[in-house]
Amino acid sequence: MTYLIAVPEMLAAAATDLAGIGSSIDAANIVAAVSTTPLAAAGADEVSAAIAALFGTHAREYQALSAQMSAFHSQFVQALTGGAGAYASAEAANASPIQALLDAINAPSVALTGRALIGDGANATTPGGNGGAGGWLYGNGGAGAAGAPGQAGGNGGAAGLIGNGGTGGLGGAGMTGGTGGNGGQLFGNGGDGGQGGTGRLGNAAQGINSIDPGQGGTGGNSYLFGNGGNGGQGGTGWAGANGVNPTVTATNSSGTNGNSYGGPGNGVTQPPYSGGDGTSGVAGGTNINGGAGGAGGTVYSAQNGPHGGNGGNGASGANGGNGGAGGYAEGTDTSAEAYGGNGGNGGNAVASGGAGGNGGGGGSANAPDFGLAYAGNGGHGGNGATGAAAGDGGNGGAGGNGGNAGQIFGTGGHGGTGGTGGAGGAGASGGPGGAGGAAGDAHGGLSAQGFPDGGNRDSGGDGGQGGAGGDSGNGGNGGVGGNGGNGAKFIGIGGDGGDAGAGGAGGPGATGGAGGAGGHGGNATGGVDLGGDGGTGGNGGAGGNGGNGGHSGPSGGAGGQGGLLGSAGNPGGTAGGGTGGASGSGGAYGAGGAGGAGLLGTGGSNGTNGGDGAQGLNG
Structure with missing residues (x-):
């Protein structure tokens, strides 16, 4: 028995390519006809005239043959385009009956067990949800969903009699990746485990503890014929915190200014002849700025030796x-x-x-x-x-x-x-x-x-x-x-x-x-x-x-x-x-x-x- 597999999209693409090739050949024939069909004799003698007539006849015969080939090419392209359309129509017409047949086969099984006989399990969509199981007879398990922070990744769904297990989902922050689903009871591979969740850096000032990264999920098992699923990669360790210099605005008190004596045109004539020294500012700490020192006192003296503080x-x-x-x-x-x-x-x-x-x-x-x-x-x-100083990065999690x-x-x-x-x-x-x-x-x-x-x-x-x-x-x-x-x-x-x-x-x-x-x-x-x-x-x-x-x-x-x-x-x-x-x-x-x-x-x-x-x- 002979089997034929047709892909309508590929047939349509081939027809388009052939149409382009035909257009190129037609253009080349037109250019050649101008210089070959009206060939003039090289001289006035009978031999030259006979040669020119011979080549001109060949050129006209070639153009006639090219016209026939162009017509055949156009018919072939039309046939190929029509075939692609026919295959596409047949495919669309057959899809609905096949789906209806599958629905009829699966309906009793779904009603009794909640699981189809033939078909793939649904991929989980809610955070941390498990993938759906494949059909009892044939079908792959659905993939588990990624977990939310603090939630493990969802497990992959199990296959039925024949099929591969679903992939486990990515673990949430610090949590384990989901376990891969088991392969079919007769034939099928186990699903891969999900990657462990990334570690999370804590904040001691806010009472938040750091969370280590999660372990990769375990690969699913096979039963009779098939390979085990691969373990998931361990989660990545948290990134160390950058060093941040504090911004401090509170400032302690400044020192006291020294006493001043005299004034312009009014110098003192008796001690003290020295201005008072300013006192030191009040010391701060790591969360308060140091105070400024007080200014030394000024002095105007009519006697010898005034000293500013x-x-x-x-x-x-x-x-x-x-x-x-x-x-x-x-x-x-x-x-x-x-x-x-x-x-x-x-x-x-x-x-x-x-x-x-x-x-x-x-x-x-x-x-x-x-x-x-x-x-x-x-x-x-x-x-x-x-x-x-900055913080160290966290260690990576273990592989599944x-x-x-x-x-x-x-x-x-x-x-x-x-x-x-x-x-x-x-x-x-x-x-x-x-x-x-x-x-x-x-x-x-x-x-x-x-x-x-x-x-x-x-x-x-x-x-x-x-x-x-x-x-x-x-x-x-x-x-x-x-x-x-x-x-x-x-x-x-x-x-x-x-x-x-x-x-x-x-x-x-x-x-x-x-x-x-x-x-x-x-x-x-x-x-x-x-x-x-x-x-x-x-x-x-x-x-x-x-x-x-x-x-x-x-x-x-x-x-x-x-x-x-x-x-x-x-x-x-x-x-x-x-x-x-x-x-x-x-x-x-x-x-x-x-x-x-x-x-x-x-x-x-x-x-x-x-x-x-x-x-x-x-x-």
């Missing part, structure tokens, strides 16, 4: 407090000396990624006529804090075990691959160092210095050190591979064990904080004057270290047992470790402060730039 230091805190400004001093006596107060130092940051406080500006001094004036130093900037083959013939299912470890989080950037305070200005009728009396010329405050970048998280380790299913007891090969999961990638290192700029040196004007040197810029913070890549899962799964005639499966191998995170860049250096200017004497030198922070280490 020193500024108070900024307090340490989440972000360091700024140093207080040094007090202004002015001598109203023609031979008075005046000394500006020193600025307070900025506080150091203690919260992750916090900024160091800026140094307070030095106090200026004015001694007119024949006086001597000395500017106060600027305060040093506070140091920035190290950036917040392969299903067992049928009793007579079949191969055991492969064990599922272990889940991949989660990636480590990225560290946060280091905090910037505080800027050094600018020195005060000095004006003296006889002499002026842009720095204190008896001190060196480094009057601009030094910039603070930038904080190091936070270290990044390590990648999680891969999960163990699932065991292979057993082969058929008579003729069968055991399934291979699943490979161990790959380790997760380490997180990238964070950038170090920028160093603070050095303060401007004090300017000096008047008689013989010396400008102060600018402050040294702060060093940039070191870059954070990249996280280490996670290790491969500890082991692959064991191979399944072979049958009487067969061999055991191979054990699973180990995967590669995760890629280490890239190192973080060092923070930029702080610029040195500019030197103070001198009018008749020498100006100060510019401060030295700080160094760039060191590069972090690769994971």
Whole structure:
């Protein structure tokens, strides 16, 4: 008996292609006819005329034959197109009776058992639902649905007498993948297990615990003839949390300003001739900023030697407090000396990624006529804090075990691959160092210095050190591979064990904080004057270290047992470790402060730039 299989769509496509070929041939014949049918003789002699007549006759005969072939081609294309339409109509006409016949066969079975005799089981649609069973005689099981968070994946539906089991659904967060459905009682393969759900990172502050990833679902079994289903892959470990520097707005109290004495044109004539010192700010903590230092008091004195008060230091805190400004001093006596107060130092940051406080500006001094004036130093900037460290990635889940083959013939299912470890989080950037305070200005009728009396010329405050970048998280380790299913007891090969999961990638290192700029040196004007040197810029913070890549899962799964005639499966191998995170860049250096200017004497030198922070280490 001869069988014919026709695909209407392919017949219609072939007819379209043939029509295009015919059009191309017709166009070529028209072009050839122009140059071949009216062939002129090469000369006036009888031989040339006879040759031209011969070739012209052949050309006309070819054109006549081509016209007949074109007509045949058109008829063939029409017949092919009609055949495609006829097959399509027949297929549509036969579909309805066949479906009606199946409905009639299945109706009693559905009424009695709730399950058809012939037909595939329905795929589950509700979260975590199980796939429907295949028909009693013939049909594949339906696929299980993916589980919602906290819900296992749905199991695949079982086949009937002949058919394959359905695939298990993906597990919800931290839950096991669904089990594959069993193959047919006579012939059929077990369905594959679903992948385990991804792990979920918790939040300790909110009382939410972390959830480990789920194990892959077990593959379905076969009964007599057929292979076991493969185990599902283990769930992926959670990704480590990125380091986040806190945003702190609350600030502790500032220090008290020092007392001031006298005023312009109203210098004091009796002690005290010095302004009061500002007090330090109130220290903060990791959740409150340090208070700023109080400003030094100003003083106007008609007697020799007025001193401006020193500024108070900024307090340490989440972000360091700024140093207080040094007090202004002015001598109203023609031979008075005046000394500006020193600025307070900025506080150091203690919260992750916090900024160091800026140094307070030095106090200026004015001694007119024949006086001597000395500017106060600027305060040093506070140091920035190290950036917040990141969390490690979670370990991958275990692979599911392969299903067992049928009793007579079949191969055991492969064990599922272990889940991949989660990636480590990225560290946060280091905090910037505080800027050094600018020195005060000095004006003296006889002499002026842009720095204190008896001190060196480094009057601009030094910039603070930038904080190091936070270290990044390590990648999680891969999960163990699932065991292979057993082969058929008579003729069968055991399934291979699943490979161990790959380790997760380490997180990238964070950038170090920028160093603070050095303060401007004090300017000096008047008689013989010396400008102060600018402050040294702060060093940039070191870059954070990249996280280490996670290790491969500890082991692959064991191979399944072979049958009487067969061999055991191979054990699973180990995967590669995760890629280490890239190192973080060092923070930029702080610029040195500019030197103070001198009018008749020498100006100060510019401060030295700080160094760039060191590069972090690769994971």
